[in-house]
Amino acid sequence: MEDKSMVTLFIDEDPQPIGTFPAPVSFDLDTKKLTDGKHVLKVVSKDHKGKEGIKTIPFIVRNGPAIAVEGIRKDEVVDGILPLMINAYSKGDQKTFLLHGSETPKSIPFWIIVLLIAFAAWAVYYHITSGQMTLFK
Numbered sequence: 001m002e003d004k005s006m007v008t009l010f011i012d013e014d015p016q017p018i019g020t021f022p023a024p025v026s027f028d029l030d031t032k033k034l035t036d037g038k039h040v041l042k043v044v045s046k047d048h049k050g051k052e053g054i055k056t057i058p059f060i061v062r063n064g065p066a067i068a069v070e071g072i073r074k075d076e077v078v079d080g081i082l083p084l085m086i087n088a089y090s091k092g093d094q095k096t097f098l099l100h101g102s103e104t105p106k107s108i109p110f111w112i113i114v115l116l117i118a119f120a121a122w123a124v125y126y127h128i129t130s131g132q133m134t135l136f137k
Contacts, residue, residue, distance in 0.1 A: 003048050010042040031061045065089055070107065 005023040011034065021027065023045065041057045071084035085107075 005045050005047045008044045008046070010044070012040055032063055034061045034063075036061050036064050 006020055007023050007025045008020045009018040009025075009027065011018060018029075019027075029041070038058065038060055041059060043055045043057070045053045045055075065088045068087045068089075069084060070086075071082055072078060
């Protein structure tokens with residue numbers, strides 16, 4: 001009788017396993033065969049005495065193009081006309097990188113505008129006070 005544990009891998013609630021392997025397992029999970037969204041990897045281990053251990057690992061597959069939406073957030077209360085900016089881009093594959101459309105333009109954050117106004121006000125104040133000091137010399 002063999003002293004190795006056997007590991008069986010399942011995806012979601014599928015009763016048919018991906019495979020059964022002797023431990024330790026080195027396995028490449030091809031997510032291209034899965035739909036985008038939430039999935040669960042279930043690992044069932046059975047030792048040589050027949051004792052069983054189970055571990056579930058939830059994960060999210062996103063093989064399709066990424067979608068970025070600016071102008072509305074999840075569960076936000078809105079009214080009137082909403083200006084939305086939507087970008088969808090693909091990461092290409094592991095051999096090539098798609099440059100076109102890979103960056104999502106965003107509006108300038110409010111705190112940067114406030115910081116620029118504060119800096120401009122300080123610069124004007126500094127210029128005025130420095131100019132008055134040169135008049136009295």
